Amino acid sequence: MTATNTAVVAKYQNNFLQEVEANVEEGDWVKMCMQCGVCAGSCPLGDAWDHSPQEIFMMIRAGKREEVLTSDSMWMCTSCYNCIVRCPRELPITHIMHGLANYAHRLGIAHKKNPTRRFAKIFWDNVTKNGRANELTLSIRLYFMDGIVSGIKIGLQMVGMGLGMLKTGRLDPMALVMHKGIKDTKGLHAMLKKAYEIEGKRKGYAS
């Protein structure tokens, strides 16, 4: 349990639906679900989820806070938007899934091992560092996500492609040491910090 999480639990007590409505992106749509199950049936990755969106919505209403926020289900969403297109109640399901994932991450209780979450974290760190994504370091960080041995293994598998990209000028080896970021990196960092603070204040997180 992180401090942020404890604070939110204290604030909303047992009303998880209210918590979701206040803190999760598009969370105020959750109550409008009519449990038809079209989202669950439309999801191309349905089998890979523990809980379909339909179930997630029902769990939120049933107050299953812990189960929902620590679940890896919403992290499995690939943003194909099939559910949004088909939902007869026009719920922005994809957005809610990402909102829930982000909220769980923010509270520090998100599913630890989920690869989507880890990639997202690596990407965020990479892109915010200089204000622009560095494809080379991003790939390398991704390869070595699970340690040196597996990193070297993946690296060797990708050698052919890497050389090919090098030949055709699609890969700049210099980016390893010198990546051209945006002009005002400091300003960006200040901006992000401020936004984080504002969000924390608005949602009542103990930051």
Place this chain on the structure above:
Amino acid sequence: MADEKKIATYICQGCGLGDRLDTAELAKIAEKEGKAAIVREHEFLCNADGVATIQKDIDSEGVTHVCVAACSRRAKTEAFGFDNVAVSRANLREGVIWSQPDNDEAKELTQEMAADYIRMGCAEVSFMKAPISNPNHGSNKRILVVGGGITGMTAALEVAQTGYDVLLVEKESQLGGQAARLYKRQPNREPYAEPLDTGVSEMIAAVEAESRISVSLNSRITRTSGAPGQFSVDVSAESGSTNTENVGAIIQASGFTPFDANKLDYLGYGKNADIVDQMGLEELASKANGNGIARPSDGGEIKKVVFVQCAGQRSDKDGELAYCSGHCCNTSIKQAMYFKDANPEVDTTILYTDLRTPGNGEDFYRSAQRKGVIFAKGQVSAVDASSNGAKIKFKDLILDEDVELDADLVVLATGQVANSGVDIDEVAQNEPGQWEVSVDSILNMDYRQGKDMPHLRHGFQDSHFICFPYETRRTGIYSCGPVRRPMDMVQASEDATGAALKAIQTVENAQLGRAAHPRSGDLSYPEFRKEGCTQCKRCTVECPFGAIDEDEKRYPQFNESRCRRCGTCMGACPVRVISFENYSIDTVGQQIKAVDMPEEFDEKPRILVLACENDAYPALDMAGLNRLQYSAFVRAIPVRCLGSVSTSWITDAMNSGYDGVILMGCKHGDDYQCHFVKGSELANERMSKIGDTLEQLDLEGERVATHEVAITDIQRVPELINAMAAKVEELGMNPFKDF
């Protein structure tokens, strides 16, 4: 009009008839075999000149019987509708040239078919009489409405505003019925988001202000007798006085009683005051009048309310309701809003298995979700009400787990039970002359078939849901509202309007001596030869509309104004004494005999089709219209209803050499489509016994087939005919041909 019968036959050459058929030869047949005094061919019979030709013959030549050999009797009915003469139609277009191939090989058989239809048309018309209207008609146009709830008041207002007098009878001391007990109603107008005032008091005021409506409170109907246009009704007040009133039609809006929740002890009802049914909650809400509702047991604050849907409904348990009452989901949504509107912090949960929000309920449902009402899908197995409030055992069907919920108040959504009086199929009926008032009966009819309307299922009155709502099996009496099927207030008001129009229609038809739906406007009526009657009672029992009573001497008494002219009595009569002026044992029997029967070795079988004029015959016509071909050995005769088919027609047909007989009627059973409700069912039963007769004749039972045919079975009808033709080929020719 001349007393003597003078038949004239007119053969049309239009629509390709002239090209495909040798009309001169047909004319000869009409003259020789059809005994027509006048035979004319016309190149375009339904045009002004053709119609004028016929009218001129009627006016100046003394023609009394007209046979029009042209298109189906269902086409050009206005052009060929002549007053004061009997008219028959030989169907040469849909029945012959459109259903047969247009080539040289087929020409001979097509011509034979047309010749037979000419013989049949002439034979039919010569046994018809021009119908004159029912002489025993009444002309009372006042309309009785039984029941003063939303349905009854709407019907009364609609009837009065159309310009007819109304007598409104209500058993309670005030108008309003169940709706008067509600705090608010579910919305009936845009944006369908908030509960609205019921509008009952405004409606009562409107009824009281309407000069055409007279209201009789604290009153019941203790006797109903008569027929459309001439009903006589005893209205008995609680004080003991009885008035006899005369009315022309009756609208029964006797409504519903809420299901007795005491039968639901496993849901905790009756164990403590915190478990109520929907009507109980309405009472609490009316008392609170917009303020927060207090806990009934101790007056404490209500923090959590749980609504249990389908309580004792959609259930297979004994003593519970098997059906959905249609309004309860919307009602629970409305009641959850009572709490949310007073205090949004109150937790309201609706436990449902299938949420059904008919009409514009979907908007109302959404509005409740916006207000924060929680909906959970699953089944409640038990409610523990041992202390104040309750614990609800609930199986969540989405999350697939058992849950226990605490609640301060539980509302059970119980269903509607129809107030339809006594079940005449269950209760023994009084013998003629010994009739008694029943306190359980709504209408106390003195009809031979019973005191109340027949039920269909679950105690609701028989009234066809889709094809003919409000129509009942008692002519001139129309039912509407929750006595017909479970419904909400919006539907009940619509129902009331429909029944009001039906009642007005029937008094207008009755005063002209004409039939009501579905043979609306038919002037013929049943007659019977008393000296031939054996008093077997079959007609009184089988009449689907309870039109026939028994007189003191036990002869059938036809109340012609109650008759729908289906002819089921005619088909039932074993001694064939019942007939209509233009439809009788002879008008069909002679058609069957008129067909020219080829000899056995001609290899030309004959198949008789007796088709219901409401569905099967139109399907045959449409098959022709779509140029779907069928066997040229068929001779089709429309009948008013399969119930009017006399078994004598079948035995006669078999004796005279027909090789097969097909009967086509409507679907029967609980989801019947028969326009006369029981006609096709009775026919089916009668035909199930025809096998014995065939056996006595040493004929195969497969030669007679009965089929249920819908009006949409356009593709299927030719298939049925061709299947019979194949069957006949397999069985060989009827050996009776040469006798």
